[in-house]
Amino acid sequence: MSSSSRRAETSDPSAPLVLHVDILLLSALGVFTLFALPRAAIRLTRLSEWSRGLLFYSSAGPRRDRSPDADPPSDGGSRKSSVSVRAVNASLKPETTGTSCGSGTPPKHLRSWSAAFPGLSWLLGMQIRPGYSVGRLVLIYAYIGVILYAGLFHSNPFTNPARAGMVSVSQVPVVIVLGTKNNIVGTLVGQGYERLNYLHRAVGRMVILAINVHAISLLYDLVSAGRWSLVVTVPYLTWGLVALVCMDVLFLFSLNTFRQMFYHVFYVTHVIASILMMAAACMHSPEAQPYVLAAVGIYGLDRILRMVKTRVATARLRVIPELGMVHIEIPHINAGWRAGQHLRLKVLSLGMGIWGWTEPHPFTIASVSKSPRGDGLVLMCKKAGDWTTRLYSLAHKGMDGESASGKRVTVLIDGPYGGPGNTVLSSFSGAMIVAGGSGITYALSTVEELLETRAAGSSRARMVELVWSIQNHSALFPMVPLFSSYIERARSAAVTLQISVFYTRAQTEDLMQSLQILPPGLDLLPGRPHFERLLHDVVDRTTELCAESHENPSGVLVGACGPISLTEHAGKVVRNLDRQTFKKVGGVELQEENFAW
Numbered sequence: 001m002s003s004s005s006r007r008a009e010t011s012d013p014s015a016p017l018v019l020h021v022d023i024l025l026l027s028a029l030g031v032f033t034l035f036a037l038p039r040a041a042i043r044l045t046r047l048s049e050w051s052r053g054l055l056f057y058s059s060a061g062p063r064r065d066r067s068p069d070a071d072p073p074s075d076g077g078s079r080k081s082s083v084s085v086r087a088v089n090a091s092l093k094p095e096t097t098g099t100s101c102g103s104g105t106p107p108k109h110l111r112s113w114s115a116a117f118p119g120l121s122w123l124l125g126m127q128i129r130p131g132y133s134v135g136r137l138v139l140i141y142a143y144i145g146v147i148l149y150a151g152l153f154h155s156n157p158f159t160n161p162a163r164a165g166m167v168s169v170s171q172v173p174v175v176i177v178l179g180t181k182n183n184i185v186g187t188l189v190g191q192g193y194e195r196l197n198y199l200h201r202a203v204g205r206m207v208i209l210a211i212n213v214h215a216i217s218l219l220y221d222l223v224s225a226g227r228w229s230l231v232v233t234v235p236y237l238t239w240g241l242v243a244l245v246c247m248d249v250l251f252l253f254s255l256n257t258f259r260q261m262f263y264h265v266f267y268v269t270h271v272i273a274s275i276l277m278m279a280a281a282c283m284h285s286p287e288a289q290p291y292v293l294a295a296v297g298i299y300g301l302d303r304i305l306r307m308v309k310t311r312v313a314t315a316r317l318r319v320i321p322e323l324g325m326v327h328i329e330i331p332h333i334n335a336g337w338r339a340g341q342h343l344r345l346k347v348l349s350l351g352m353g354i355w356g357w358t359e360p361h362p363f364t365i366a367s368v369s370k371s372p373r374g375d376g377l378v379l380m381c382k383k384a385g386d387w388t389t390r391l392y393s394l395a396h397k398g399m400d401g402e403s404a405s406g407k408r409v410t411v412l413i414d415g416p417y418g419g420p421g422n423t424v425l426s427s428f429s430g431a432m433i434v435a436g437g438s439g440i441t442y443a444l445s446t447v448e449e450l451l452e453t454r455a456a457g458s459s460r461a462r463m464v465e466l467v468w469s470i471q472n473h474s475a476l477f478p479m480v481p482l483f484s485s486y487i488e489r490a491r492s493a494a495v496t497l498q499i500s501v502f503y504t505r506a507q508t509e510d511l512m513q514s515l516q517i518l519p520p521g522l523d524l525l526p527g528r529p530h531f532e533r534l535l536h537d538v539v540d541r542t543t544e545l546c547a548e549s550h551e552n553p554s555g556v557l558v559g560a561c562g563p564i565s566l567t568e569h570a571g572k573v574v575r576n577l578d579r580q581t582f583k584k585v586g587g588v589e590l591q592e593e594n595f596a597w
Contacts, residue, residue, distance in 0.1 A: 039422040059335035104458030109427035109554035115587030161217035168210035180302035192418030239283035246277035316406040317395035331376035339449035343415030351394040366441035368448040382438035426459035430542030436562025455493040462545040473503040555586040561593035
């Protein structure tokens, strides 16, 4: 029984069919790559884009004339507010000199497919459930259909278990490549790994389904014949059982609830079970070896690239009480990323707990690369869980015990990752950047990059609106100096910048007195932002400014970062924008950044 079963599996003619399915999937990837190619070519015609967003490094340039241990300037006011203002000002110091527009060349703008075909974009962008649009579900169900075809075409899974086994192992490289941080598929289609996680999960579930169908069929035959003992006495069957257990462990520990509550356990079991599963699959069937070797090669390449992209540096931690955040500055790393990108951070301090110093956490970068003001890499980490609470406590202890520059710690950063892909932010005539809560980090880097490129003469942006939704108006206190500096720099760079901050909790009159006087261009408003009206205002103002300068508008970018409810609302507003308004500004394009692991 054992030798005949093994010969049936290894000589199964289904192998060519499975190979053809893999070729079909590669062809589909090629089609999506061709769709992304025009924008990639336009972006890469600028030599500076070849090195941006790949590696962190230190670039020689102007530095702030400030001692690391010097007291940051105080803006007065209450003690609580002045401490927070100093925390932000320490690394994002407003410029004292004007910035004139440079002599650079604005980038070419190529409309995205969503802007070129707004009707199709409206349909594919409809949200069926949080995180899943019609377009995403079409891709998932198309993939499921292809895999079902491979498993069921002229085959009964209960009489030909080898087919299901071949299908499952053939998709292992696909699961691995979609789960890597340095994602080959994402690079080809111009998307970050975090935007492909839904495909990683969908493919993984199909692999688990296929391997369980394969195992159930074989085990049923063995149990029916009273030969269950062969599973533990015949080596290749034993290794098959090991692979099955590993795959089911991967599934159970990756369930959404468990992953969010015990991410560290999920990560460790994911790595260990994946390695054991691939080794067991090779021992179970020789035909699995080419697929497993391909998966090992992909995973190994990702680990090598992550080591190359990893930096160890000294960071300064400060608390921003009004925001419930820790401000992290790494002054000696000041270049190598694009606005909207994120990194994975480890704080190498025992103050993070016994295991906390080993945990990597993703954070969006809040500063601009190669800032003329000499800023380093800046993160703003909100206190939202156990790890970030320990980080907040660590930073708070350093406020009194060390110099005024903040608590010094050693950090390990891995990145940068994600970001706008092949989209060139500075190629748009206007932008509306929407942020919710700690999503302001994405907004800060994006707005600052638009201002810097405009000042250098290498941006088309003429109108920028920053919309920030917060719960308590006091969160605006530490950001006023920074927002004021943005407005001043926008004025000198010939950019119309409007910053609208909306707070959702009612406040007493005494609390509101401190924010009665705000600089022109910075508004504090009660309630939730009305995205429809705001977007129409941005489109109208962008069109007017382009007409005044005798330019054709090159579209408006809507960037949204925050809770899924906020980003999906922003996406719905963009999709429902009337076609006349859409066309007169050259199209409206959406970029979403959600809070997620």
